[in-house]
Amino acid sequence: MSDQEPVLSPGTVLPAMLRQSFPPALGAGALAAVLVGVVQGWLPGLSAAVGVGIALAFFGSGLVVMARFVRSADPMLFMAVGMSVYCAQVLALLGVLVVARGQDTLDLRAAGLAMFVTVMVWQVAQIRAWRRARILVFDPETDRDAP
Numbered sequence: 001m002s003d004q005e006p007v008l009s010p011g012t013v014l015p016a017m018l019r020q021s022f023p024p025a026l027g028a029g030a031l032a033a034v035l036v037g038v039v040q041g042w043l044p045g046l047s048a049a050v051g052v053g054i055a056l057a058f059f060g061s062g063l064v065v066m067a068r069f070v071r072s073a074d075p076m077l078f079m080a081v082g083m084s085v086y087c088a089q090v091l092a093l094l095g096v097l098v099v100a101r102g103q104d105t106l107d108l109r110a111a112g113l114a115m116f117v118t119v120m121v122w123q124v125a126q127i128r129a130w131r132r133a134r135i136l137v138f139d140p141e142t143d144r145d146a147p
Helices: 010-040 040-070 075-101 108-133 140-144
Strands: none
Touching: 010 040, 010 075, 010 108, 040 075, 040 108
């Protein structure tokens, strides 16, 4: 392996992924919230907007935390931090949903629908951003030594 820092480190790729994932997810979530508001009324529309905010906060915070903790391109560290952040996100989201379930003013169906749309668009945008980053999956230095 090379002693030099890779050009595309997690500290540069993850913020770029955030910048490329957040706007499409926000747009799709806002559109979903507006459509729910038009079809079902202002209270479900507001609940859908809350769902969009929760989804964006959870997925955006995951990338921010990953960018702060993973400074090297070590795949084992990246995977360990990634799985830890994801586990913490799922547990925190479970806590939010348990608290939200007890609220009478929140339309859970509208919030869930808007969350689902936001998360699906986020994931597609994040996959697209990852593919565009063109991160090498092999070490080019060792590839030259092969017969």
